[in-house]
Amino acid sequence: MRWLHRRSVAAQFIGLTLVALVVSQGIAFLISWDERTSALRAAAKSEFFSRAASLTRLLETVPPQLRQPVLLASETRYAKFWLTDDVTSDATAWRQLAVAELSRPLQNFVDLTRQTEWPLPSRAELPNAREVARENTDETWEVPAPILWPEPQQAKFLYFDRRRGLGLAIELGDGRWLNLAAYQENTGRWWNSRSITSIALTAFILSAIGIFIASRISRPLRRLAGSAEALGRGEAVPPIPEDGPEEVARTAEAFNRMQGRLRAFVEDRTKMLAAIGHDLRTPLTTLRLRSEFVTDPETQRKLLSTIDEMQMMTESAIAFAREDCIEEETRPIRLDALVGSICNDQADLDRPVSWSEGIGITYRCRPAALRRAIRNVVENAVRYGECADVSIRDGAATVDIVVADRGPGIPAALQERVFAPFVRLEGSRNRDTGGVGLGLSIARAVLRQHGGDVQFFCGATGMETILSLPNDGIVQPGAGQGAAGRPGGPERQWRRIRTHHPA
Template identity: 35%
Template sequence: MMRLVPRSLLGQLAFLILAAFLAAQAISVWLFTDERSAAIRAAQRLETVERATAVASALKTAPKASHESILAAANSRLVRFSLDREPLVTGDASGPAAVVDLRTEELPLSPHSGELAEPPAALAWLHERMRVAGVAPVEFRITVPLADGEWLNVAARFQRPDLQAPPAIVGATILSLVLVMAALWLGLRRITHPLSQLAAAADKADLDSGLPEVPVGSPREVRALSEALARMNERITDMLNDRTRMLAALGHDLRSPITALKVRAEMVEDDETRERMIAILDEMQAMVETTLAFARGISTDQPMEEVDLADLVRNLAAELAETGPEIIVEAEHPVISCIRRVPLRRALRNLLENAQFYGGGARVTVRETAGAAEILIDDFGPGIRPEDLERVFDPFTRLETSRSRETGGIGLGLPITRAILHAHGGEVVLSNRPSGGLRARIGLPRASARPD
């Protein structure tokens, strides 16, 4: 179903202002039509009364033989004159003071059949309001007394006046609408364009680059928002660096106690107890090393450098293939990205080792896309359940539940990989291929696409 209300700020404000403008114009047209209809109806009554008095005067002075011809000449399609022995309008005189005993009344007509019809009692007030406004069809009756006990009866039918929009009003409305929308577009563009730039910059921001300056001339509120986001980005960077240093310090300080405990464990005489203690300490040692790897991976201390990702993946694949299944690398030309070589190499190693261990090998494609470098790692395994594609990036999550280090790590490999890629302004997404196997899609900014 197509959305009627636009999603953008510019579109929504334009939609609301346009709706308000059209509503105001509609009310103005309704008021204009109401007044115009009332004026037309008053003019019709006055003209009919004047015709009736003129015909009455002519009948009073003319011989009876010419009465029929006078009435025939006065009749028209909507106004009928007749001489009767009974008055058409009963009651007291209600005409102008200049016309003695002139009586008038208005009766409602059906808007469909044009015949006399009484409106429902519940809608009588509405019909009366429409009658006064001159928009309801009515039959206007006049009775004028003549000599010899005769009555001149007049029945005039007034239909609803046609709605006519003068060209000047239509032109003024269209011109006003164009001017309002043009001014609205120019004004809102000064707000929405810097906001769009700010959103794009915030989306590309990483630990190395702050938010760019908003263009000069932007509204004060937009510049305040940009400065607030820059301060927030700085606080987040400082907080992450503090956490990274803390993790590195904890991991480093735990190495010595674990090593000392392993030496003491070797002195335990009971073989089963000794082996269990050493296994636990080995697992603790692996967790410490993994924590240090995580800290080194998101640290900003290492310099950024332009690296050919295709060459980096080829060297890493050749190294891993010496001790595991084959990894095929496809790259038609160099793909340059600005990265920290050691952390990114560690992230790629985690993904390639998973492909070797769980997928029996992999085919890696390195290519350029619009504004980004892309690495596709397709393994030859069975894939994983769709509900686990995102869960595997949670720390200490393992799909293999034996908790044995022989069948898997401690569940920090993929979280570390994603943290490293995020620190580079990149992303990693897992998906199952229709033909079978798991695909890891890695996206990184190209060297020329990174913000300054």
């Protein structure tokens, strides 16, 4: 049943309802069928003794030569009567005699199946001699209870073929014995067309009700899941309707409150960062003016260099905060075209950047933010890894933008530290060679807002920086893509374009 836990709410609800229906109906049918069988057997036994009493009184009043015609006229397909001079005390032998008598053709039977289309059985269902010999072997003749046989004649009773066959031997006034054998007709199987139709109709009604109830629960949950996924990618999500059952409506209400609080928190944090960066401009300008009064040229140069570095860090922080305040709209773009344009811009600046063009992918993202993240990674590869070879490849659940270089790579112990703001592994602190240390921080923040991440893989010939984006953002698969919306597999053909190397 583990597979059931991975199904939707509607499938689980309907499946469990149908299982409960089949089990309950089966138990109810078994109980009612057992009660019905017991009632039918009791009625058949009562009718058998009533007929035996009536037939005994009749034979006691008619002449001996009319007894046999009376018995033949009273027989049915499941009840046979015969006279003997004595009755055997061996119950097993009498049962075999009863089976033979029941197999005797009925003389007064009229077969209507040849004249009409009525579904009447042309042959009676009779006991099998071998089965009768095996059953009831531990039972012998017994005297019937007075409530069943109130007549003065002596009578002996037994069962055969378990409890479906009834046998009775009655001693008449002239010393002869009247033998009666009756066989209960098969009442049919409990699993018949009526029971199947009843269960099917009940299952259909319960399934319709279950689908209606499950849809009222699952539809808001699917809407909530989609909004949560979009919110996790940093998209502006409108408040979801707070409808449905009480629990689902309260969940939607809590999600809307959480979304508002998160948006307010991010906006307040970004505005505070922008305000701090803006307020730092005044003391920096004051320090620059005061450094002009320093008479030592070397000390003045060092002061101005430090002030310029602080100014650059402040401007970068303000620019980052300003862009974060802008809520860029999420829209579908051609991801390969975006990456290719970044590589072409870098190649136009005579930087060693190459782009392996593959198939087209339409992806939902915030283009400006994603462009900045990719550009930061490409510029880092050119600055520290001598070159940047950019490509797009498919993963099991992601679309990966791979930036490969031929640099020394980043030690495993420092791969997490480089994502911290203002952290540089280049130790010269030269603005022309190391920047301010915000590039990778911005790149990972943007990728995680889209539901992805940034990873490093170091090899013998260089390092690969992988920018992963989830497949959920794919809108329109390109030619050769699979049904899951991911780019094609091994059949992809790459083409390297626009490669520039400095002289």
